[in-house]
Amino acid sequence: MTRSPADLPLLLAFDLDGTLIPEQGREVPPATVQALARLRGLGARLAIITGRDAAPGPVWEAAQPDAVATNNGGRIEIGGQVHAEARFSAHELEAVLAHELEDARVVVFTPDALYVDLPPGTQPEGWMRARQVRPLAEAPADGVLKVGFYHPGVADFAARLRDLHPQLVLTGAQPPYEQFLTVTPTGAHKGAALTLIADALGVPLERTVAFGDSDNDVAMLELAGHAVQLGHLPLLAPHAHEQVAGPDALGEYLHRLADQLQATAAPRG
Secondary structure, eight states: OOSOOOSSSOEEEEOTBTTTBOTTOOOOOHHHHHHHHHHHHHTOEEEEEOSSSSOOHHHHHHHOOSEEEEGGGTEEEETTEEEEEOOOOHHHHHHHHOOOOTTOEEEEEOSSEEEEOOOTTOOOOGGGTTSEEEOGGGOOSSSOOEEEEEOTTHHHHHHHHHHHOTTSEEEEEETTEEEEEEEEOTTOSHHHHHHHHHHHHTOOGGGEEEEEOSGGGHHHHHHSSEEEEESOOGGGGGGOSEEEOOHHHHHHHHHHHHHHHHHHHSOOO
16 A cells, blocks of 8 residues: 555545445445444544435445535535535526436436426336435526436537536546536535545545545545545546555455554554
8 A cells, every 4th residue: 555644633535336335336345344443443534525415324324424525525514514515506507407408317406305307107216215306397596506417418518518617517428427417516526525524624635535436536536645546447547546446345445544554553662
């Protein structure tokens, strides 16, 4: 393990899908659960920074994080309390929803509900069922935290949005999410979330370790004191100090880090 911090203070920040848990999963692998418990016991602080709008209950239980940032970092909770929340202005939201993607599936996220058009008689997908789901036409003009698009042509739409509204934060529309685009408000990205969480927890940014697997993790990998890529996505490699094969291998990596911290903390005779 090279260049990884081996003493405290230390903040470990994890993406979810493809990093802390398998893609679209809900359970943290047992070896990772054990390693996280060791790291907490040694004094490391833990954060989840995810593109999801909520972290699954089993993840909360397994990680017991000090902070959670959802919606690609746009909504931040520290110690169970909302610390920051980025929302679109009415003008920004109008621009985002003025898309040219025929038959696109659009999901608008607010703190309380999802707004999406479902065909008549269609039941919400599993990940939606724990939330209030309402018709897209009823989406409010304010209070929106994130908008997601599912369509084969999202890359062209993303390019147009970047040209016309460069202040917005766009992720996806490229491997591994070629047909999925996420748009969040100005400043709502994982790098900003990592910076705010580290400051709130009193951990210098150079004492942070970030773990991620896709393009929405670039901002926090670039800012962290040490960056660990999960998987082998080529666009992430220039931003990472180390690579781990995937969620099933993360536990072993974290146990080695715990071993280092334990050795550093051990009294010397």
